[in-house]
Amino acid sequence: MFNFDFYNPTRILFGEDRLGSIDQLVPADAKVLITYGGGSAKKYGTVDKVRNALGDRIVHEFGGIEPNPHYETLVRAAEIVRREQIDFLLAIGGGSVIDGTKFITLAASYDGDALDLLKYGFSPIGLDVIGHTVPFGAVLTLPATGSEMNSGGVISYGQGKYPVFSELAFPKFSILDPTLTYTLPKIQVANGVVDAFVHTTEQYLTYPVEGRIQDRISEGILQTLIEIGETTIAEPENYDARANLVWSATLALNGLICAGVPQDWAAHMIGHELTALYGIDHGQTLAVILPSLLEVRREQKRAKLLQYADRVWRITEGSEDDRINSAIQKTRGFFESLGVKTRLSDYNIGADKIPEIIEQLKTHGMTALSETHDLTLDISQEILERAL
Template sequence: MDNFNFYSPTEFVFGMGRENECGELVKKYGGTKVLIHYGGGSAVRSGLIDRVKASLDAAGIPHVELGGVKPNPHDSLVYKGIEIVRQNGIDFILAVGGGSTIDSSKAIAMGVPYKGDFWDFYEGKASAACALPIGVVQTIAAAGSEGSGDSVVTKEDGMLKRGASSEHIRPKFAVQNPALLCTLPAYQTACGITDIMAHVFERYFTNTLEVEITDRLCEAVLLTMVKEGPRAIADPANYQVRANIMWAGTVAHNGVVGCGRSQDWNSHAIEHELSALYDCAHGAGLAVIMPSWMEYVVDHNVMRFAQMATRVFGCQMNFENPKATALEGIKAFRRFLHSIGMPINFAELGAKEEDIPKMVEKLNPGDGWGFVPLKAKDVTAIYTIAAHATLE
């Protein structure tokens, strides 16, 4: 196990009706005027925004609204949010939604005190020295952004999807009411389950030795998804199932399962080009990319993939041919994703094989990074596997 620092300061406020505590939570963390940032009309139609506003009103905290966040959030709304916050003297941002809304809120929070263009953080030209405080009312279990210091935003000019990280953008609090997930469509639920599993796998496939404790933590989250994912699709109103998935999504990405081990994140980077180009759901893109990445790199550490196969998907270990077990585990993962309604290849996702060179060029993998360092030819090969993937 490697040396590590673990920092997770977010207060998680979990359970039925906890969104009614937003006003007191904002006050607790120093907010005096709030930007309520949210996505589409569902948060309004469901009455959630009204409940949040009523809670803020009861605490005597004025607020301004900015809706319209889209999946794969765009920089144009971030610029608008920064302007609104500066003009109105707002000192706290409350994200009401899923990962896209939270990530957009984080971008605004970094951009307000910064004298330059907030996109500098996403191009790696600058690091955030400070940010406005953020709170979250989570409505989707997927991205884990409610407990992380990460944000992903798409620049409309060139459709560049890039990430930024800073400890300053970890939310002060995250309200998690699993009942808010019960009305999610099955496809959105499945995308979230896929994203959660991908967050774990990006940490599970490591070159660090002797990491049994975090291996087992990773496997616990993955096994929870394998059990609860199909249940959520079949019985969407099951509060306890949604509760398990919601907390798993947080644990998957707040850093605890990755402590003391090298990580990968190649699959996420490769997928970002798909969702930037085709505006597909991030989880759906990961369902196509991650098993294909696994197939391409399996020979790097056959026994780690065999471990996944036996511990997570219940495959029988073939001691004479461990690679057969490893490949069976990858197939089992792809079959699981297909069973909950996820695409498994380019055709099902709506992507085109002829666009592979364009995506590779925009990704610009250079000398590579992660579990297996990847160059342009490797990324091309992974996209090609993804284009033609089957359940066989």
């Protein structure tokens, strides 16, 4: 196991009817900005419930944060934070709104051009760049990204998606009430299951380093998602199934299972380009890329793929290659059982588009991906070709 530092200060309030806790968690004299997305938080009354919980505090609202939140939108919100001297931000939504709110608080506290904050990539933005930020909390309404309990986000600018990380971007608290997710469209729930699943495999399907605890937790997350995936889509008000999805998605990316082990993230980097270029949902891009990536990288990942076949899918018979093939097939089949397609052709993307995708990867510096940094543009092209 590698050396690691683990730090996660986010308080989690999990379960039904937790919105009332906001009154104790937000300073009594705070001037609050509520952030949200396309309107469902308003339509289904969540914004009103949060406002009620905030009592007599001065409250402003900023709606319209997009899926794959746009830089231009977020800097407008950052200006409101500065102009109105906001003391606390409260994000209501899924990963996009929470990611966006992280960037809002960073940008509002940065003295320079906020565009500079997109240049750090996976290197955390430190206290030497931003001395302090306006604190924020989150009310989760879409389980998928784990943004409710981590310090990272992905921001869209031009034709690119840019990771932004900082210890200053951890939520102070996140409220995870599974009942707030009941009204989600089926495709958003399915995308969330896929996203949580692939977050886990990005940290698990690499190479062995004797991270036994991390492996067992990862395997438990994957098995849970397989067990409840179809149920939580078919039965949106099945509390137990939805609660397990919510907590699985949080645990998949709160820093616990990546501590001390190698991480891949190539499926995400390639998938981001599909979203940026063609508007395909993030979870859908992962369902397309992961099975093909595992096929192409089977030798580099052989030991962990065999472990995955055994411990997650209970595949114990046949040759090593047969077991790996079966595990990859079952992964693809699982995504499709959720109603999520797994081929580029399902989204009308043919071989003629692959050069454009590769050029975007090159433009964004994604020329040496994977846990071993040897996934070249030629290999990315092979993965895309297999995904057709």
